[in-house]
Each structure stands twice: as C-alpha cells, then as structure tokens.
Amino acid sequence: MIPIAEVQQCEHIWAMLPSTTSLLSPIPAGWQVLHHAILSDGTLALVTTDVDFASEWELILASDTPVDPPSRIEQLYKIGRARLLTRAAGGWQDGPVFPLETAHPLIDRFSDGRWLVVASRTRSEPNARVLAPDGALQARFMLGDAIEHVVIDSLDRIWVGWFDEGMGGGEWTVPGMEWPPSCNGVACFAPDGAVIEMPSWPEEAGLIADCYALTVVGSGVWASPYTDFPIVRFVPGQPARWWRSELTGPKAIAVDGMHALVAGGYGDDAARLTLVRLQEPGDGQDAGMVITWRMPLRAALPVQNEWAPVWEPPALLAGRGDTLHLIDDGKWHQWRVADAVTAFGDAME
Template structure:
C-alpha cells in the first residue's frame, strides 16, 4: 500500500506471513501478493528490476548479516543507478548507490517512509529498524501536504493603518511596519494603467512624505502597538537590535542614506547608506546587519565606499555593523554562478545563508571563515531554514510557489550537490501573481504569513516527520 497509494503500478507484495492478509485486504488491483524470498529476482512475479522497494517493519532486524542491500544488489533486484536510503532508529539517514554514481534526489520518500511504530522493533547491532531502497526512474510526480508545527490566527492590524512589511526579528518575534496613508490603492491605480500615463499623476512620493509609520509586534494578546515616526519610504524593511533599537531601511534610494536607527520610542538616532535595490535586511544574533540586494542594486553604481572600487552591493550580499560600517563583503564562489538577485537570506549561527539567482546555489557566509556552498537543483527558492546538515527551502516559480523541500548538505561545502530528500505543498491560499505577506526563514524555522494565518515549520520536526510519517 505504501507504494500503490503514491501512484506506483505493478506492486508486488512478497512475504509469507503477510501473504494471506495482503491478498484478502487489498482492494487495489495493482497489488499482487506472492510468497517469495525478497532477494529472489525471479520469484517475485514481476518483470525486470524493481524501481522502488519498501522493507517494512522488522525485515532488516531479522536478517542474519544485516546486509540485505548487498544481497539485493547481487540478485540484480534493482534497476541500474538506483538510490538507497536507509533510515535508522535515531532518525538519521544515509544514502548509497551501488554503482558509485553521484547521489540523486528522491521525491517519493515522504510517501514510503519508515512506518509508524517501526521504532518499537528491536535494534540490531547496526541500529537498523527499517530500510527503503528507491530508484526514481519512474517515480510518480506528486506533492503531499506537510503540516506546520504551529499556526497562529493573526488579528487585523489597528483600524486606519495598512501593512507595508512583516519581519521575523532576531528573537523570533513577528513584527510589522504599517502606515496611515493609502499606498495600496495608489499602487493598484498605477499598475492598472495600460500605458503608464496617469491622470491625475501618481502620488506615491507625496503620500510617502505625508505619511506616518508605526511599528507593531505580535504577542499573546495580539498586536502590540509601538512607536510612530515619519514614513519616508514606500518600501520599508525592518529589524531590531538586542537593546531594543529599531533598524528601518528603504529598499530604494536615489542616493540619500536609506538606513535609519531609531530608539525604542521611535526617535531618530542616526542614518547611513546601505545602497539601492535592497531585497533583504536581517539582524543576526551578534547585532550585525546582513543585506541582500536584487539586480538593480547589484549592477547599479549609485553609491561609493572609500577604499572600494565597487560598492558592497555589487557582491550581492554584505555584512555591516550597527553603525553602518562594513564588517565583511563575503567572497561569492565563482563556480556557484553569477549572483544577479538575492532570492533568500537567512541569518543562522555565526553567519548567513543565501540562495540567489541565477544558479540558486546554497551559500554560507561567516565573517572571517571560508565561504561554503552546495549546488542546488531547486530553482526559485525564496526562503531558507537550516539545522545542522538539513535545510528547508520554500517557494519557487509558477506551480512551485507553494513548494516546501527538505534537503541534506553532505560534505564540507566545496560545491557538492545538495540532496533533495522530499518535497511537499505549503498551505498557500493565494493564487496567480499574488505573493504571501511573508515567506522567510530565521535560523531553523521557516515562516509563512498567508492572509491572516502565520505558519511555522521547524527543520527538526520535518526531519522527524520524514523518518516516522
């Protein structure tokens, strides 16, 4: 059933003790129950090598030599180039390929994972309780839902204000910056103009100059209202330092300093320049400011820094101190492709993780340490969460906008391929060109705000769910 339900055809159930139960309980005509040795290619009643196999329950723990994989390989049970995934009792996994070929992604692990309760079986000397061998040659294309570990219903923001930006702060708090001017209606009027000519002319700049901004933070009792200050920018980004000071950054600038440090009560403390075309701003656990730029910031030359031929934005990612001075401009690996747009940026541990257009490599920057990176086959990812050598990637192009993927990062980070372990669908209700209010990662947690729902996924919970579905 674990193979038939996901969409595999010509499923053979082979087990003497399960033979009668399988034959009598299965109503699926694609399942054929036979009595045969699992390692016997000729006796299973099928044709050719298997594309996928699930060893359920205590199959492995009752093997004499705990090397069923070698026996199956010698019997040519599997198709050439198949992948093997072994789940252990502690939830860890290992991959291997009989022919020594590089690893390949498996998109059906979530449907054929270790069965519930398998952790109750006795442990063999190698700690194995169940194993799965997957050959994705004809694996079905499908996505299953992965429920968030927690979902919060958000109350409406205060009347008379409209949200401009949501952010996850360094301590995990959800914050928002709102304004008392109707920018949304003006943007809608601008976008609805077929030829770009507006009558009356666009008022975004005027509204921005007239408007006020307010900072909100989410708590147990709903939105807590914070300081009010001049809006100044229609595209504000937000962060908060450990001492309660706020960082408000305008995504676009015509050459004026676009970063403001505000006191906890909203008073202006200082300004400095972070460049035009900012996609991401995040403050890490050490109060350092990480910035990621999109193409107009990377390739534009609207600002300069003494002693630097090119502005920090030309690198796509940079790290700044709270006073705006440069901490590090990390080296982008040439082999990782060009960085034309920083799609995802997540502070974690002693640095930040980035996924960028054009090649969507997964890159880890830490000031003072060598850059690490992995090749990544999941294009268009918009958010990253990381825990150890496992990572969640969210988003993508077109039908992959709601994709949630778990990948594994092997080796040291010298250009190895990230292994896609499974993909799911996030509960994204928006459609078409609409975007969620927030899709971002912070350390080991992925955050999605879709309408009035705030969903969170932790990497460790997803890994556990994959091991014990």
C-alpha cells in the same frame, strides 16, 4: 529518498509535516500593513502606515488620463507616518511611530531594542535609519539601492541582500573600495553602517545576480541566489561554504545543522517546500532533496498571461534561523527544520 513525483501525489504526507499555525488579529483601525518581518527572537513585526496606498493605487490604475504614479505615491509617503507593531498574546503590541519616508520599508531589531528601518529603494541618499525604542532617530547611513533582504545577526551585524537592479551599485561609493558592497550581492555591515570584510564568493558556485533567499543563523547567513541557486554559507573571517542545488527560484531558506527547509520557486513551484540534506565539508557537494511538500497557498485568479502567478503571492515567505515562516490569508504558518528532520529524516536514509 522518496521520489519527488511520488511525494507530490501523497497528500497525507503533507498532513504529517509538523507545523504551527495561528490566526492573526486585525491591526488597529486607520492603519495599513506595508511589510511583515520576523525578528531575531522569532517575534512577528509589522510596519503599518496611516497612508491609504491601496486606495491611491486603485485610483491610479482606474484613471483614463495619464498620471505619474511614482510622483503621487512619493508625496504620500513623504507626509505619512509609520507605526511598528509586534505580535503579543491576544493581539498586537504598540511600537514606535515615526515618519514613513518610503513606501517599501524593511526592518529588524537590534539586541538592545533599537530598530533598523531601511528603504528598499534610494536615489543615492542614505536609506538606513537607526531608531531608539521610542522612535527617536539616532543615525542614518547608506546601504545601497534595490535591497531585497535586511537581517541582523547574533552579534548585531547587519546583513543585506540585493536584487538585480542593485548589483551594479549605481552612484554609491565607499571610501577605500573600488566597487560598492552591493556588487557582491550579499554584504555585512557594523551597526553604524561600516562595511565588514566578508569571505569571497566561491566562483565555482556560478554567477550571483540576485539574492533570492537569505536567512541569518547565529553570526552568519545562508543564501540561495540567482543564477544557479547554490546554497551558500557566509561567516566573516571564515571561508565561504557552498552546495549545489537543483531547486530553482527559492524565495526563503531556514537552516539547522546540516539540514535546510527551502521554500518557493518559479511558476507552480512557488508553493514548494523541500527538506534538504547538506554534506560536509561544503565545497560543492550536492544538496540532497529528502522530501517535498506543497505549502497552503491560495490559487491565483486565472489570467491569460504566461507570466501570471499560479499562486497568490503570500504576505510573507521567509526563513529566520531554523524556522520557515509563511503568512497568507490571515494565517501564520511555521515549520521548524528539526521537526521535519525528526519526522522524515531518519526514514529517508
């Protein structure tokens, strides 16, 4: 393997990483983007709204008098509309229009064309909606508060990953369960919201307190959660598999076979993209770092604050199956695990 420090000094290696980059067309006038998502078939989808949240927050931040931002913002999303768009050749394809209800909607699409729309935050109210392809409401159910990830697998099962505020479960109760599913950090649900039994968390992998990175591959998911950031594979009906990792703070993961692309990290490592090799059988082996690059993020404005980001947060950084996706500054970058392995894997043995 090439030493990481040496790789970071070799800018030409980044240029050798196979990738696909495309420019995104402007969205229809009068709408703002709330959320980007990569669907199961690799399609890019947007949740847009006719509510001008950006201007409202500017007014709130510029106000000299105390205001209650949550209340003002909540009123807007209660009266606003959402519109789903999917990327098509030459622009955007219109999707359903429906009541917004939340400022933080997460989405995915079932194999039959129905949509799953989930509010990231909830006050003990059902926060998942199943919409027909035309936007008609078909069902509501509860998936818990403080949701970080929602993805649908090849069997139309819903996988959810929570951030730390959701791990306690709040007031959520599920009949027959002592603790709500969110206490596991990652959980699986049927299309109607029923809980599906999952393999237990491998205790040797450390404490799970926040599902930092999550991607669906086939009928299961891969995750890299806080606190120790192992790489973990969950498939219902099978034991969990896991690998130790030295990569801290990853925000996205894509997997193909026994290799993964892991992206993101703390501070300057927010721009890190690493090709990782996994070893059988997956019961605590080390995840070997093959080679590391820097993603083309924009540098953040200098701020005298140790917590300030080094790089501007991208609009999207996510893995979906075997591909890592980055959307930033109107550009959509894609990296496939197999392409990285072909370019560098054999040479790093």
